[in-house]
Amino acid sequence: MDVTVVGAGLVGTSLALACVRAGLRAALVTEAVPAPAPAPWDTRIYAISPGSRALLESLGAWQRLDPARIQPVRRMEIFGDRNPARLHFDAAGLGAPELASIVESGALAQALWASLVEDGGCAILAPARPAGLVVAPGHASLRLEDGAELQSALVVGADGRDSWVRTVAGIQAPGRGYPQCAVVANFQCDVPHRETARQWFREDGVLALLPLPGNRVSMVWSAGESVAHELLEASPEALAARVAAAANSLAGELSVISLARMFPLHAHLARRVVKPRIALVGDAAHHVHPLAGQGVNLGFRDVSSLARVLGDRGAQRDCGALPLLRRHERARREDALATLAVTDGLQRLFSSALPGAAQLRNAGLWITGQLPLLRRLLARHALA
Numbered sequence: 001m002d003v004t005v006v007g008a009g010l011v012g013t014s015l016a017l018a019c020v021r022a023g024l025r026a027a028l029v030t031e032a033v034p035a036p037a038p039a040p041w042d043t044r045i046y047a048i049s050p051g052s053r054a055l056l057e058s059l060g061a062w063q064r065l066d067p068a069r070i071q072p073v074r075r076m077e078i079f080g081d082r083n084p085a086r087l088h089f090d091a092a093g094l095g096a097p098e099l100a101s102i103v104e105s106g107a108l109a110q111a112l113w114a115s116l117v118e119d120g121g122c123a124i125l126a127p128a129r130p131a132g133l134v135v136a137p138g139h140a141s142l143r144l145e146d147g148a149e150l151q152s153a154l155v156v157g158a159d160g161r162d163s164w165v166r167t168v169a170g171i172q173a174p175g176r177g178y179p180q181c182a183v184v185a186n187f188q189c190d191v192p193h194r195e196t197a198r199q200w201f202r203e204d205g206v207l208a209l210l211p212l213p214g215n216r217v218s219m220v221w222s223a224g225e226s227v228a229h230e231l232l233e234a235s236p237e238a239l240a241a242r243v244a245a246a247a248n249s250l251a252g253e254l255s256v257i258s259l260a261r262m263f264p265l266h267a268h269l270a271r272r273v274v275k276p277r278i279a280l281v282g283d284a285a286h287h288v289h290p291l292a293g294q295g296v297n298l299g300f301r302d303v304s305s306l307a308r309v310l311g312d313r314g315a316q317r318d319c320g321a322l323p324l325l326r327r328h329e330r331a332r333r334e335d336a337l338a339t340l341a342v343t344d345g346l347q348r349l350f351s352s353a354l355p356g357a358a359q360l361r362n363a364g365l366w367i368t369g370q371l372p373l374l375r376r377l378l379a380r381h382a383l384a
Contacts, residue, residue, distance in 0.1 A: 001152035011282030011299035012158030020121035022311030027123040037106030044105040052300040064111035140277040153319040163284035175268025181228035185260040191252030277320035
């Protein structure tokens with residue numbers, strides 16, 4: 001076996017499929033296969049960048065999605081907590097058809113899994129749980145709880161923020177927990193969203209309303225624990241009224257169509273993402289605050305990079321050789337560092353109560369909005 005991928009989330013499944021398409025012998029180890037998508041609307045959604053969409057199209061997964069449940073985002077508006085701080089991006093101004101596509105997590109997971117199964121080139125072990133990992137000079141041996149053993153040139157940890165592979169490999173991932181939780185819910189709105197994503201940096205957290213097909217929006221409100229619990233425990237009517245008011249009535253009156261859920265927030269960055277015969281991708285390698293909507297796109301860029309490095313290895317036939325893996329590490333380090341720095345810096349700045357912090361953050365947002373070149377550079381990074 002060339003590659004064994006541990007973890008069948010969006011990133012792990014796409015990596016296993018990308019490896020097979022690159023001509024590699026691959027196996028995927030997962031505790032469970034993706035569950036059916038929630039109805040009527042999944043509260044966990046992703047803003048898929050054009051670059052990530054291109055990857056998913058190349059894997060045949062994007063074509064399996066129901067077009068009626070994909071929402072293009074052609075404009076984004078960002079508001080500070082004091083006027084006139086405001087920033088906007090427009091796809092047409094960037095020469096792009098869209099800034100992102102809003103897709104439900106469950107539907108995307110099902111599409112990737114169906115593509116992997118239909119391809120048939122990947123050995124799928126499910127349900128299976130890893131129990132031991134031994135790295136030898138010529139291979140890595142992954143032992144499963146049922147006693148089975150897999151030998152491959154490379155083991156990839158795509159097993160989430162609490163990665164088992166990262167832990168047993170002895171790779172540290174310094175980070176910090178935010179004193180915030182993300183509350184998500186979906187709403188029907190009576191004012192058309194006009195394919196616009198909106199985000200408000202508020203004193204009580206960061207509120208985002210992302211467009212869904214029809215007159216619907218998906219909310220992500222990253223707030224302190226007390227506010228988050230208030231949102232979670234509010235009646236549907238009270239939650240809808242509170243969100244509508246926080247959004248300055250830009251979405252009009254709201255009504256809940258998917259009950260609220262809450263997720264704790266934290267960030268980390270692995271000190272290394274490769275070792276001999278081991279690599280980390282996705283949340284196993286990095287986890288960022290959701291305010292920029294870049295977490296899963298970072299993971300998909302990991303997939304593109306690692307699959308390309310392994311597929312183009314030339315005379316170096318050993319997929320687990322450290323010099324080869326370091327090409328991937330060098331290619332991905334700057335992107336991960338920059339995304340973490342920006343998201344963590346914004347979270348700190350907009351949650352700070354220090355004197356002058358409010359003036360500084362809103363002035364920065366306003367100045368950025370007045371500089372078209374800087375605005376384009378920021379948007380171009382998000383399109384990748």
